[in-house]
Amino acid sequence: MEQTLNGFQFGILLFLLAAGLTLIFGIMDLINLAHGSLYMMGAYFAATFIKWTGSFLLGAILAIPACMAFGMIVEMIALRTLYTRNHLDQVLATFGLILFFNEFVRLLWGPIGLDIPLPEVLNGSVELFLGIRYPAFRLVIIAVGILVAFLLYLLVSRTKLGMLIRAGASNRQMVGALGVNINLLYTFVFGLGAALAGLAGLMAGPIMTVEIGMGEGILIITLVVIVIGGVGSIKGAFVAALLVGLIDTVGRSFLPDILGIFFSNDVADTAAPAISSMLIYLLMALILAFKPQGLFPPRGA
């Protein structure tokens, strides 16, 4: 039960990252490998602001717009020229950005990781039901994630801005021809993605450590998520993120026991860690073998 919730919580974090990444890809046709760096920046901003203000909430609230602004600046300086390029160029340039950001963080904050201390309220655990206790902060992550998913849904499907985003995704020339400032729209969407990544980073900060390169491992998993979900689809990102989060977490905790039923304990203990970290990639290979466009291929693509 606890592992299921952990998986759910990991899935929510993945969704926050994947939603931004898939929006950026769906609308700007840009593969942004530096998305993990934005997640890292979110965590570092949060750690700094929380230390500054002495309040978790205030620090967290400051970190999100900071991350958004940061993302917008990066978009305006470096990424704007890449939209019309092929994917290879984008992969390379954003890979260069990863190298840059990692060193940038090392220069500013030093090579040693930071901690984000949790306030007393969130530090304890909450009794759910039937005497099952669960860390309060992880519940907050789940709640915030679901709230954000809901708001994102409202934004994309119910507002004028969302209409522009969807229109931009299906035919950007037409939207530009109708007099919409596409550059501004793109910068905003990128900023939105950065803010979501930053939110994920600041919420992951207290659970994992805030360190250089923290964005890279999770970036790959996020890429797996958006590919499984269908690149460009937020609904796909949501379903795939939860699926991947659950399979990864539950696999890690139960696979040794499951393998132990069939093989000797020795074999199970050595094979299980390797196999459980492979599970999500196997899932992806399996899904792509049957549905090369992912679970929810965006319409018109």
Place this chain on the structure above:
Amino acid sequence: MKWSPRIIFIVILMLGLGVVPLLADYFGEPFYTVMFSRMLILSIGAVSLNLILGFGGMVSFGHAVYLGIGSYMVGIGTMHAVEDGIEWMANGFLQIALAIVFSALAGLVIGAISLRTRGVYFIMITLAFSQMLYYVAVGNEKYGGDDGLSLYMRSDFNGLIDISNDNSLYYLNFVCLLLSLYLSHRLINSRFGMLIRGAKSNEQRMRAIGFPVFRYQLVAFVIAGTICGIAGVLSANQTEFVNPSVMHWTHSGELIIMTVLGGLGTLFGPVIGAVAFLFLEEFLSGITEYWQLFFGPMLVLVVIFARGGIDGMLVGLDQWWSRNSPVKNEEVD
């Protein structure tokens, strides 16, 4: 062959690579032999990647996996030879043969699944497969897991080549590089190569003409993987150390960078790129600890402004040369 600045540059580069150990010994700086040895090995990797990336247009983001497979063949073989006394497992020929077999197998499986997809999906799925094998290596405690394996001896080539000496290993690498360049030259100018290149520029048309594009691309994918697997064998012998990070995705990214930096889809581009990449790394990290702070933005600038890489610039130089060459003007008169 007409001499032009580009050709002259490439000839000097290759000749230069041929005499590095001699110069290094002469100046008493054997460190350079090791450094250039790494360049040669990564050049082989980049040359093999260029076959599918540059000529075939297949953006494989998991090419370092084959480096890993080759490396582990050496690491595992040597470990058993040293610890369990199974001496034949340290045999270099055997290790190369195994590296070829397993790289080809891995290429076949990865290619067969990922070539069903296109575009960004292809990039991601090759990336995912390489991460999968990375985690297999990390999780495999018997063969070092995360820490990797230290090699207590280099591969044994039946006394034919004694690579325990850095210089002879360098020349083994050099010969392998020349062979891989020759192979890729023959391959890309063959009918097979034409087909792969045709599929890059217009896959649908190739299919409409009646070629089974998938099969050809798969074969190219396997060949590229196999060559890179051999580079892995050399790499393990060079560093005398094998760990999972050889096949980490950032390493695959570096291979792509080398290829693109040198010049995609040109024969010598990957070699130029690998040499330039490691030079930059060495040079910048000598200046500042934060060398990636400069390297990252440089990469972005290269992508944005220098399309065609270094080789592309050399081609530009050639064109400028032929416009302004005094010799040619005389010919016109």
